[in-house]
Amino acid sequence: MPTSPSAYLYRWATVLFATAAVGLAMPPAAGAIGDARSGEQWAIADSVLGLPAAWKLSRGAGVVVAVVDSGAKLDHPDLAPNIWTNFDEVPGNRVDDDRNGYVDDVHGVDFSTASSGNDLSDGWGHGTHVAGIIAAAQNGRGVVGVAPRARLMILKVLDAKGAGTTNGVAEAIRYAAANGARVVNLSLSGPKDDPGLRSAVAAAAAANVLIVTSAGNDGRDVDRSPNYPASIAAPNLVAVAGTQPQMGRELGDYSNFGRRTIHLAAPGGEILSSTADGGWGVKTGTSMAAPQVTGVAALMAAVRGDLSAADLRAQLIQNASRASLPVSSGYLDALGAVSAVSGASSYDVGQRPVLRVLRATAAKRGRKVSYSIQTAVTGAAEAVTRYRYMAGSKRLAVVRKRGTPFTLHARGKGKPARRVTVIALNRAGKRLATTSARVRAVAKGKRRVRGGNGLRTSALSAASAAGRTAATGKAAARHLSLSGSNVALPLIADLAFYYRRSVRRPPRFTITGGGSAAGLGDAARGIVDIGLTTRPASADDPTGLARRRLAASGVCLVTNRANPLPELDRAGIQALVAGRAATWAQVPGARLAAPLAPAALAPSTGQHAVFASTFVDLATPVLYRPRTFATPQQVRVYVLATPSAWGYVDFAFTKGLHVVPYEGVPCSRATIASGAYPARSEIAFVTRGAPRGAAARFIRWTRRSALARRIIRLRYVPDAEVSAAAGQGLEPR
Ligand SMILES: [Ca+2]
Numbered sequence: 001m002p003t004s005p006s007a008y009l010y011r012w013a014t015v016l017f018a019t020a021a022v023g024l025a026m027p028p029a030a031g032a033i034g035d036a037r038s039g040e041q042w043a044i045a046d047s048v049l050g051l052p053a054a055w056k057l058s059r060g061a062g063v064v065v066a067v068v069d070s071g072a073k074l075d076h077p078d079l080a081p082n083i084w085t086n087f088d089e090v091p092g093n094r095v096d097d098d099r100n101g102y103v104d105d106v107h108g109v110d111f112s113t114a115s116s117g118n119d120l121s122d123g124w125g126h127g128t129h130v131a132g133i134i135a136a137a138q139n140g141r142g143v144v145g146v147a148p149r150a151r152l153m154i155l156k157v158l159d160a161k162g163a164g165t166t167n168g169v170a171e172a173i174r175y176a177a178a179n180g181a182r183v184v185n186l187s188l189s190g191p192k193d194d195p196g197l198r199s200a201v202a203a204a205a206a207a208n209v210l211i212v213t214s215a216g217n218d219g220r221d222v223d224r225s226p227n228y229p230a231s232i233a234a235p236n237l238v239a240v241a242g243t244q245p246q247m248g249r250e251l252g253d254y255s256n257f258g259r260r261t262i263h264l265a266a267p268g269g270e271i272l273s274s275t276a277d278g279g280w281g282v283k284t285g286t287s288m289a290a291p292q293v294t295g296v297a298a299l300m301a302a303v304r305g306d307l308s309a310a311d312l313r314a315q316l317i318q319n320a321s322r323a324s325l326p327v328s329s330g331y332l333d334a335l336g337a338v339s340a341v342s343g344a345s346s347y348d349v350g351q352r353p354v355l356r357v358l359r360a361t362a363a364k365r366g367r368k369v370s371y372s373i374q375t376a377v378t379g380a381a382e383a384v385t386r387y388r389y390m391a392g393s394k395r396l397a398v399v400r401k402r403g404t405p406f407t408l409h410a411r412g413k414g415k416p417a418r419r420v421t422v423i424a425l426n427r428a429g430k431r432l433a434t435t436s437a438r439v440r441a442v443a444k445g446k447r448r449v450r451g452g453n454g455l456r457t458s459a460l461s462a463a464s465a466a467g468r469t470a471a472t473g474k475a476a477a478r479h480l481s482l483s484g485s486n487v488a489l490p491l492i493a494d495l496a497f498y499y500r501r502s503v504r505r506p507p508r509f510t511i512t513g514g515g516s517a518a519g520l521g522d523a524a525r526g527i528v529d530i531g532l533t534t535r536p537a538s539a540d541d542p543t544g545l546a547r548r549r550l551a552a553s554g555v556c557l558v559t560n561r562a563n564p565l566p567e568l569d570r571a572g573i574q575a576l577v578a579g580r581a582a583t584w585a586q587v588p589g590a591r592l593a594a595p596l597a598p599a600a601l602a603p604s605t606g607q608h609a610v611f612a613s614t615f616v617d618l619a620t621p622v623l624y625r626p627r628t629f630a631t632p633q634q635v636r637v638y639v640l641a642t643p644s645a646w647g648y649v650d651f652a653f654t655k656g657l658h659v660v661p662y663e664g665v666p667c668s669r670a671t672i673a674s675g676a677y678p679a680r681s682e683i684a685f686v687t688r689g690a691p692r693g694a695a696a697r698f699i700r701w702t703r704r705s706a707l708a709r710r711i712i713r714l715r716y717v718p719d720a721e722v723s724a725a726a727g728q729g730l731e732p733r
């Protein structure tokens with residue numbers, strides 16, 4: 001084992017127990033899924049993640065997923081069809097045929113030892129199980145994985161006792177990034193921070209690789225006591241808590257949690273998957289929850305190969321279904337996430353393509369030089385028709401557009417060039433994007449998993465070449481990332497869309513939902529430039545954040561138009577919320593006599609907080625049982641379709657509904673601006689410290705531009721109008 005002082009032992013801490021003989025009282029999953037034991041897979045039943053429906057859109061075909069774990073039983077009948085193969089490597093000849101630094105890395109690499117062999121067998125039984133959850137084949141036998149046509153790159157970092165090092169994990173991440181993986185699953189955790197691991201995560205971000213990791217199994221709040229790698233703040237990292245089948249969407253007792261650090265919850269308890277003895281068995285833990293998210297990410301990446309890792313993370317957490325879970329965003333929703341990426345979002349259209357060199361190596365053979373250059377492209381690449389490669393100042397090759405990432409093998413003459421440049425061209429020969437990267441000699445693999453001072457030198461692996469070009473200088477300044485409130489999201493997407501057309505050299509936007517809590521957490525942790533919130537500041541918020549108001553929105557009380565309530569007063573609301581009124585016959589002015597059908601937003605939303613603080617007296621027992629939804633849009637659709645429904649939505653989502661005046665005051669733009677209507681909330685930008693650079697410029701534009709004000713006015717009340725209304729002597733809030 002490696003013995004570097006900085007390479008502490010990873011404890012295999014995420015699986016609680018493994019029992020093959022647990023009888024699950026589950027209803028059989030949908031028959032169409034078909035494999036022999038699918039009926040015992042509670043997580044793939046339609047009502048849980050929406051998987052069978054998501055499979056109509058994607059099965060993850062062709063997406064390479066790295067399973068960084070204890071190896072895998074490669075000839076397991078459910079895994080063998082989906083094991084990744086490096087076709088450029090000749091097996092068993094003790095030669096690094098593809099010159100990526102690793103000898104005979106045909107299906108992966110054994111990073112649990114520094115010796116040159118690659119024994120990927122699973123002596124611990126963990127990796128085989130995790131691999132099956134991600135991509136067990138849909139072949140009639142055993143189980144079905146979340147992404148049954150994804151490819152499994154097996155990167156072994158845990159030995160037969162489940163022990164490994166952060167050095168090994170960091171090297172595995174770098175290998176995955178440099179060899180075509182789109183998603184890395186890390187079902188492992190440890191208590192100590194490690195700069196080497198952080199830098200590997202950053203290199204993966206630059207190479208456009210999403211990392212999904214388990215929250216850990218100590219049943220504790222990770223916001224307060226960190227757990228790694230889950231606690232690493234990165235725009236390409238998702239941390240996952242685990243739920244139990246018997247508990248609906250509640251977390252298992254074992255699962256770590258954290259409203260700022262842990263993004264998603266997914267099925268982790270009593271998961272049936274492949275085992276290292278060639279059969280199938282049940283395991284429980286957040287180790288089993290992370291691969292569910294990994295699988296969904298693979299489904300998404302198969303649909304949209306051009307999405308960046310940050311976009312994948314964004315869409316995963318933005319489309320999580322809300323639940324009162326102690327995580328930032330909610331419960332994994334496979335169907336929601338996959339269908340969201342299937343259609344282009346408004347702000348995504350026309351984003352310029354971005355090129356990255358993931359790996360560039362050169363080897364001298366006599367008078368010739370062999371170059372191997374792996375390139376990835378994200379953003380709107382439709383217009384790209386070909387790529388031109390330059391070695392130094394000499395033209396190396398021109399290739400037609402192809403799937404991303406792709407590797408160019410080309411020969412040059414003379415001395416190896418120090419840098420290579422890649423240029424994306426359109427049909428007319430116009431440059432759409434360009435990037436360059438330093439050329440490296442072929443590295444000898446695995447040196448860094450050994451102990452000693454390996455960590456410091458590890459920053460110079462092939463993969464980090466891309467990291468250094470992308471993460472420094474102007475490229476970083478031209479990128480602007482935002483996350484947070486789902487209510488603010490459509491507005492921000494529109495603003496971003498027009499901002500790009502209004503200014504010269506606009507930044508590239510990444511916009512993520514997930515709710516106000518996610519926005520505050522992401523901003524505080526430095527993952528995004530700007531957080532979006534629609535709830536008032538609270539004592540629980542992270543410190544050091546600056547708020548800038550953008551607009552005011554109002555939480556309006558609404559009913560179906562079949563039941564146009566003339567108004568509601570304070571006493572009426574208390575009666576509804578306390579459950580004292582069960583039918584509309586008991587509500588003065590109602591036209592219907594049917595039972596009440598209340599609709600509400602989940603407790604973690606800003607609108608819920610505004611509704612509760614504005615309309616509900618502290619002393620009122622909250623006994624009503626509303627149907628809860630994730631977004632005001634969903635509430636609107638429900639109320640629209642349900643004659644006896646009432647509820648509250650954000651001002652922008654009242655179309656088609658009857659808006660109920662409260663205490664005689666209508667919920668309108670004017671009353672919200674003046675503060676006469678009490679249920680006003682502020683859409684605000686939050687930044688870590690005062691906004692700087694691109695963030696400051698964008699915020700300034702949203703406040704000063706007449707165009708921005710018009711866009712805001714379509715949905716909400718621009719902050720300037722709120723201030724003006726207050727200045728005109730109307731009653732301020
Ligand atoms: Ca190789």
Ligand SMILES: [Ca+2]
Pocket residue numbers: 089090091092093094095096097103104105
């Ligand atoms: Ca070989």
Ligand SMILES: [Ca+2]
Pocket residue numbers: 035078136137138139140141142143144
């Ligand atoms: Ca199967």
